[in-house]
Amino acid sequence: MPHGPAEVGVGPWEGPLPDGSEYDPELLAHGDRRNVVDRYRYWTMAAIVADLDSRRHDFHVAIENWQHDFNIGTIVRSANAFLAAEVHIVGNKRWNRRGAMVTDRYQHVRHHEDAAALAAYLHQHPGGAVRLLGIDNLPGSAHLETMEMPRRVCFLFGQEGPGLSEGARAACDGTFSIAQFGSTRSINASAAAAIAMHSWVRTYADLTGEDAWRG
Structure with missing residues (x-):
């Protein structure tokens, strides 16, 4: 890419693994390259949808x-x-x-x-x-x-x-x-x-x- 980072997202999690059912073990181990905002990095798809559902507009x-x-x-x-x-x-x-x-x-x-x-x-x-x-x-x-x-x-x-x-x-x-x-x-x-x-x-x-x- 001529501008910006060479890769989208983040690599494997570094340091002690976080607690919480929202985290996806595969993403923590291998990185998260999805087109999602930072607040949803390493989250499962189901967890992201559930969070969005809690605040969707009318x-x-x-x-x-x-x-x-x-x-x-x-x-x-x-x-x-x-x-x-x-x-x-x-x-x-x-x-x-x-x-x-x-x-x-x-x-x-x-x-x-x-x-x-x-x-x-x-x-x-x-x-x-x-x-x-x-x-x-x-x-x-x-x-x-x-x-x-x-x-x-x-x-x-x-x-x-x-x-x-x-x-x-x-x-x-x-x-x-x-x-x-x-x-x-x-x-x-x-x-x-x-x-x-x-x-x-x-x-x-x-x-x-x-x-x-x-x-």
């Missing part, structure tokens, strides 16, 4: 999957970074995981046959109803920059290019749009998803404690 992310879009994996990675409650794949069950960079291992991912099934699941969610909002530049769409962001919300994104399907538009409780000022008609789907998630974080997330880290 927003969900959903992506329509009809064309095996590469953006899906990137959106899953951002959902992990912003600690989404769940990620929902709508349509084809198999999706392009390359962009996720294995972050889907730490994220709850659910599959739904169509947007109507997703909406039914969200509206009957055990923790309370979740509003389904799609991103689309439709007449009547709310402006993301000025709208009142629901705390319990699921952001639904369509495929790169065609956007939300007709079925998805019908299933949504509303839609929102992101302000643009240049010549292009649209921004990348994964970029739009990151903007929406960060808008939720700015509104509701606790930024004062150690849970919010900055890479």
